[in-house]
Amino acid sequence: MSKKTIWTIIAIIVIPVLAFCVLTFNKDSAIAQSGKPQILKFSSTMCLECKEVEKIFGEIMPKYQGDIEYVSIIVDSGKDMNNKLIKKYNIKLVPTVVMINSDGTTAKIIEGAIAKEEYEKCIKGLK
16 A cells, blocks of 8 residues: 555544544533632523622622632523533523532532622632
């Protein structure tokens, strides 16, 4: 066999395998492996209670910037990653806040809005 034939065969095998790996990369696992505690806030653009929770986190999170990763997820956006995260954390209503320790374990799931002080108490408990 010539070198050209060998390279053609390798290309036929390698390119599809690489494409498969890139296309099936699990985006939600990339979120969960930052090495920092994380807060995932699931909300909807039509939800008034979600807007209240967003305002509370807008006040709280600047204190923890750099220490805790905060991700706001709009569940009605229809993005594939959001659907996977909704399933992973079994999100049934909004607002729901998922607090994750730095080792990737779920520390707390809060459904509905609670007082600002309660959120801060939960955040301080993240490892």
